[in-house]
Every structure is written in C-alpha cells, then in structure tokens.
Amino acid sequence: MSRYFQFKEFNTNYRQESVAGLTTFLAMAYILFVNPSILSAAGMDQDAVFVATALASAVGCLIMGLWAKYPVALAPGMGINAFFAFTVVIGMGIPWQTALAGTFISGVIFFILTLTKIRETIINAIPDQLKLAVSAGIGLFIAFLGFQNAGIIVEADPGTTIVALGDLTAPTTLLALLGLVITIILMVRGFRGAIFYGMIATSIAGIIFKLIDLPTGVVAPIPDLSPTFGVMFSHIPDLFTPEMLVVIFTLLFVDFFDTAGTLMAVARQAGILVDGKLPRAGKALSADSIATMVGAIFGTSTTTSFVESSSGVAAGGRTGFTSVVTAGLFILALFFSPLLGVVTPQVTAPALIIVGVLMASSLSEIKWKEFENAIPAFLTIVTMPLAYSISTGIALGFIVYPLTMVVKGKYKEVHPIMYVLFVVFIAYLGWAV
Structure with missing residues (x-):
C-alpha cells in the first residue's frame, strides 16, 4: 500500500494521510445533511437522498484515491x-426523475470528453471571466x-417590494442567526470543519x-434507498426536449469547470503539479464523471470534486490514500441517519450563506475595468439570484x-464555440419565455 501510493516520494505516512482524510471529511460532512434538505424540496425522499x-461520495472518493491517486474528495456539489x-x-x-436522468447523461458526456482532446477545446473556448462569473453567481444564489x-x-x-426583511425576533430566525454567528467565528478563527461544527452547535441550541x-437515536440501520435508486433509467427518453438539453449543458458546464478549477487549486496547494500541469488529469476528471453517473443512479444531483479537500492537504494529505480514508468515513456515516431529523432549514441556512461567501470570492478576479468583460459577468452574476x-x-x-467583444473589436478573440452557444441560448430564452 505504501509503495502503491508512493508515500516515500511524497514524504508522507499512514498517520499523516489518515489525519488528512479525517480533516477533509469533517470539512465537507455538512453535505450529508444539506444535500438531502435541498433535494427534498424537489419532492425527493430525504432518507434515500442521505x-x-x-x-456517491464514498464511490467518488475511492475512484479518485485508488485510480487517480489524488488527495481530493468528492460529494454532491453545492450550487x-x-x-x-x-x-x-x-x-x-x-420531474426530479427526469432531472436525475439529465444528471446521468451529463456525466456520460463528461466522461467521453475526458477521453478526447475535445476537453482542452472546451476549456479554452469558455472565457475565464464567464467561468468566474458563474461561480460567483451560484454563490449569491446559494446565499439567497x-x-x-x-x-x-x-x-x-x-x-410592495418583491422581497423584504423577515421577523428577526422569530425564534427560528434567531436560531439561524445564532448558527451564522457561531459559524462565522469558527471560520474567522480558522477552524477546519467550521461549517460542520456550526451546524452541530445550531442543532444543539435548537434542541x-x-x-x-x-x-429518536443516533445510530440506526441504513435507510431504504429504493425511492431513488435507478428510477432515472426509465426517464431517459424524456430528455429529448429543448429545455432538458439546456439543463444537461448547464450541469455539464458547471461540473466540468468547477472540477477542473478545484483539481488545479488542490494540486497546486499539495505541490504535485508538474511544469504547471496536472498529472493524470484524464483519470482525475474521469473519476469525477464516473461519480456523477453513479450518484445519479443512487439518486442524487451531480457529484463533483470538493474544494474543502484543501483542508486535508493543509493537514498533510499528499496521496490518494487521503481520499480512501474519507471514503471510509462516508460509508460509516450511513449508520447515522437519525441525525437528519435535527437538521432543519434553520440549521442548514448558515452553511448555505457561508458557502455563498466562499464561492463569491471569484468576484475579485473579474476584470471590472474592462466593460466588455464586466458587463456580461455582472449580468450573469446578478441574474441568477434575481431570476431564481x-x-x-x-x-x-x-x-x-x-456582443460586447464584437463591439469592442475583439471578435477574433471569441472562440467559434461561443458564437454557437450565443445562438443556442437566444433560442433557449425565446423558447422559455
């Protein structure tokens, strides 16, 4: 095992990798409760989604750890x-069943792209400014x-106005505010797993x-998965509509660039980039796409690489064994489903707001003084929460x-794929209206 993961080459050991895997798990364990809370709003069975x-997280972490050998953990993505x-x-x-089918197909397309040079073509086609804007916009949407x-x-x-300030004296709102304050304090103080610990503190206060x-308990048998398992297969024929094609593209777009960005960031932090490039990039991206397909079969939205993996790298994680440990902890978590009952919307609210803060950090990298970039970026960001x-x-x-690039005279800098997408999205908005 030590030779397989090259512990000597990366100057690491079992203890260091295990601590890193535990640290990564604690940093992202909130997804076990937040994801069922969000997807249950779509009518899905909360226990089955748990x-x-x-x-999906365990499978994704195992593939990433054993095959791609990266200290990167995966789970259903926020946003x-x-x-x-x-x-x-x-x-x-x-229907959520059809949406799961769309998630599965987006994973299939993602996997095919990782096997071809089309991957690099797409990465180069979408301008960085729009990638940053999408990340920030999703952050604002989640915070909202x-x-x-x-x-x-x-x-x-x-x-009156469309939205307004709620009753801040309502007991449940005060509970959420308390949780937000606690989480902010933990984040500012640099606690790893601050979001998870904030949720625990809020739940205890609520009780x-x-x-x-x-x-009713803490440990229980694993809940029934049948309400969501495999239901998407019979809905694949429902995908051939204009709206579902746009949905699949959006799922693919967000997952593709979120994964690429996360992998580069974590690999850079771990010092495992080679000449500024990601070794075994194909395997790492394939691990993400396979996890998405498996997750859709189990019954959850897109599974993707988590930037919280950086906390495990900070704790010393350098190899795929870190992800294997995280996978084991996700499997162990299956027996703690009774805790779902204490995770109310007020408990998850601080987590959503803080994740929004983290995603909105990309705002600083947008070129605001270049209006050909700033205007489309701003419209992308502000429309997401306002149009819901x-x-x-x-x-x-x-x-x-x-349009802004053509007016600026930079039409040659726009990749042909962007002009195709220009027509596609005009048709989509015209159809949606």
Missing part, C-alpha cells in the same frame, strides 16, 4: 444541487437560499430551546459576451 449522498431542485424541478416543472431558509429574507406583501425535536435561475444567468452572460 444514503445516495453518502454512497448544482440548488440548480437541480429550485431551477430545474421547481422552476421549470421537470440560505437567507430565505433562515427567515431573514421573506416574500414581501403584494404591492435546548425546544425549537428542534430531540432525535442559474441557467438563465448563464444564458444571459453567454449571449451578451460575444
């Missing part, structure tokens, strides 16, 4: 799960959901003040970007 989340539930299912009225779950932002009375029912649709934000940005 199991699907744990299994993509919100797109799945609130834009696709609730907003567009698409968090404020809503907390009761901080509510729907305004008819005839103490009788705002959350005490769980990630795909609409992406569509608007991809339409405006070629």
Whole structure:
C-alpha cells in the first residue's frame, strides 16, 4: 500500500494521510445533511437522498484515491444541487426523475470528453471571466437560499417590494442567526470543519430551546434507498426536449469547470503539479464523471470534486490514500441517519450563506475595468439570484459576451464555440419565455 501510493516520494505516512482524510471529511460532512434538505424540496425522499449522498461520495472518493491517486474528495456539489431542485424541478416543472436522468447523461458526456482532446477545446473556448462569473453567481444564489431558509429574507406583501426583511425576533430566525454567528467565528478563527461544527452547535441550541425535536437515536440501520435508486433509467427518453438539453449543458458546464478549477487549486496547494500541469488529469476528471453517473443512479444531483479537500492537504494529505480514508468515513456515516431529523432549514441556512461567501470570492478576479468583460459577468452574476435561475444567468452572460467583444473589436478573440452557444441560448430564452 505504501509503495502503491508512493508515500516515500511524497514524504508522507499512514498517520499523516489518515489525519488528512479525517480533516477533509469533517470539512465537507455538512453535505450529508444539506444535500438531502435541498433535494427534498424537489419532492425527493430525504432518507434515500442521505444514503445516495453518502454512497456517491464514498464511490467518488475511492475512484479518485485508488485510480487517480489524488488527495481530493468528492460529494454532491453545492450550487448544482440548488440548480437541480429550485431551477430545474421547481422552476421549470421537470420531474426530479427526469432531472436525475439529465444528471446521468451529463456525466456520460463528461466522461467521453475526458477521453478526447475535445476537453482542452472546451476549456479554452469558455472565457475565464464567464467561468468566474458563474461561480460567483451560484454563490449569491446559494446565499439567497440560505437567507430565505433562515427567515431573514421573506416574500414581501403584494404591492410592495418583491422581497423584504423577515421577523428577526422569530425564534427560528434567531436560531439561524445564532448558527451564522457561531459559524462565522469558527471560520474567522480558522477552524477546519467550521461549517460542520456550526451546524452541530445550531442543532444543539435548537434542541435546548425546544425549537428542534430531540432525535429518536443516533445510530440506526441504513435507510431504504429504493425511492431513488435507478428510477432515472426509465426517464431517459424524456430528455429529448429543448429545455432538458439546456439543463444537461448547464450541469455539464458547471461540473466540468468547477472540477477542473478545484483539481488545479488542490494540486497546486499539495505541490504535485508538474511544469504547471496536472498529472493524470484524464483519470482525475474521469473519476469525477464516473461519480456523477453513479450518484445519479443512487439518486442524487451531480457529484463533483470538493474544494474543502484543501483542508486535508493543509493537514498533510499528499496521496490518494487521503481520499480512501474519507471514503471510509462516508460509508460509516450511513449508520447515522437519525441525525437528519435535527437538521432543519434553520440549521442548514448558515452553511448555505457561508458557502455563498466562499464561492463569491471569484468576484475579485473579474476584470471590472474592462466593460466588455464586466458587463456580461455582472449580468450573469446578478441574474441568477434575481431570476431564481442559474441557467438563465448563464444564458444571459453567454449571449451578451460575444456582443460586447464584437463591439469592442475583439471578435477574433471569441472562440467559434461561443458564437454557437450565443445562438443556442437566444433560442433557449425565446423558447422559455
């Protein structure tokens, strides 16, 4: 095992890698409870999604660790799960079973792309400014959901503003605010797993003040997966519609670039880049795409590489054994389903808001003084939360970007694929309206 993972070459050992795997798990364990909470809003069985989340994460981590040999953990991605539930299912009225089928197909396409040079073509076609804008926009959208779950932002009375400040004295809102304050303190103090610990503290406070029912137990048999397992296969024929094609593209786009960015960032931190390039890039990206397909079969939205893996790297993780340890902990977590009952919307709200903060950090890299970049980026970012649709934000940005570049006289800098997408998204918005 030591030789397989090249412990000597990376100056590491079993203890260091195990601690790193535990650290990564604690940093991202919140997804076990947040993901079922979000997808249950789309009508999915919460217990089944919990199991699907744990299994998809474990499979993804194992493939990444054993095959690609990277200290990178995977789990159903934040942002993509919100797109799945609130834009696709609730907003567009698409059954969650069909949305899962779309997730599966996006994983298949992703896998095919990793095997060909088309991968590099697509990466080069989408301008960095739009990639940054999409990340920041999803961050704002997630934070907006968090404020809503907390009761901080509510729907305004008819005839007034669209949204308004909620009742900050309401007990459940005070609980969410307490959780947010605790999580912020932990984040600022640099605690690894701050989001997870913040959720634990909020749940305990809710139980103490009788705002959350005490769980019936801590350990229990693994819940039934059948409500979501494999249901998407019979809905694959439903994918051949204009709206589902856009959904599949959006799932693919977000996952593809989120994964590439995360892998580069974590590999750079771990010092395992070779001449500025990612060794075994094909295997790493394939691990992500396979995890997405497996996750869709189990019954969860897109599974992707987590930037929280950087916490494990900071703790000394350098090889794939770190991810193998994280996988084992996700499997162990399957027996703690009773804790789902204490994870109310007020408990997950601080996590959503903080994840929004982390994703919005890409705002600093946008070239705001170059209006040909700033305008499409801004429209992408602001449209996502205001239109309550990630795909609409992406569509608007991809339409405006070629226009601003042409007006600026930089039409040659726009990849031909972007002009094709320009036409596709105009058709999509025209059809959606």
